[in-house]
Amino acid sequence: MAKTKFKGTVHLSSVNPIDPPLIDSNYLSNNEGIENFVEIIRLAFIVMENSSLSSELIIPKIPVPGCTFCTFGPIYECDSYLKCLIQQIGETGAHLCGTCRMGSVDRNDVVVDEKLRVKGIKGLRVVDCSIIPDIINSNTNAVAIMIGEYGSDMIKADRR
Numbered sequence: 001m002a003k004t005k006f007k008g009t010v011h012l013s014s015v016n017p018i019d020p021p022l023i024d025s026n027y028l029s030n031n032e033g034i035e036n037f038v039e040i041i042r043l044a045f046i047v048m049e050n051s052s053l054s055s056e057l058i059i060p061k062i063p064v065p066g067c068t069f070c071t072f073g074p075i076y077e078c079d080s081y082l083k084c085l086i087q088q089i090g091e092t093g094a095h096l097c098g099t100c101r102m103g104s105v106d107r108n109d110v111v112v113d114e115k116l117r118v119k120g121i122k123g124l125r126v127v128d129c130s131i132i133p134d135i136i137n138s139n140t141n142a143v144a145i146m147i148g149e150y151g152s153d154m155i156k157a158d159r160r
Contacts, residue, residue, distance in 0.1 A: 010099050023096065028087060037086045038079060045076035064088050097140055100130035115154045116147075127151030 008026040013019045027033045063069075064085055070078030103110040105119055112118055116125040127148055129140045136143065 025096075028090070034083055034086065037090065038082045041082050041086060042076045045074070049074055049076065097129040097132040097143075098135050100126045101133045102126075102131035103133055115158075116151050125151060125155070 009022075009024050011022045013022045027037070066088055067081055067084035069075070069081055072078075075081065100111045100118075101109060102112040102114065102116065105113045110119065112126050112131050116127055116131065118124045118126060127150075129144050129147065131147065132140075132143065
């Protein structure tokens with residue numbers, strides 16, 4: 001899997017632990033990120049437009065403020081429109097990972113040890129997908145369940 005060339009940030013939105021964090025994925029910070037998304041969107045449009053259900057799946061071209069349709073061919077051939085569409089209305093899913101890297105405590109880029117304990121803070125663990133060292137190329141549901149099971153085993157073992 002190729003490494004991405006952009007990194008996002010996660011910041012606390014307040015001192016209240018219930019408030020959601022401020023997350024900037026930074027996916028569109030360089031041309032490589034934008035081109036990757038263009039290819040994904042293009043493939044989605046190609047599949048939908050060539051499906052036997054295309055008349056039910058394809059919504060007529062709806063203008064997006066600031067975006068102009070190309071005058072030729074199907075929508076997936078119009079790179080400028082796809083780029084604009086991504087920048088204007090693109091969103092990410094909530095499958096975040098890799099923000100709190102797990103690994104050997106000897107490494108400087110690691111936050112969590114192999115038992116999910118935060119380095120330097122006694123009694124604090126991270127038991128979610130943020131510990132995954134590299135972004136995975138699939139839905140994180142099964143991985144999240146596995147990490148939860150592993151984390152509960154680590155907590156129970158320490159309580160014995």
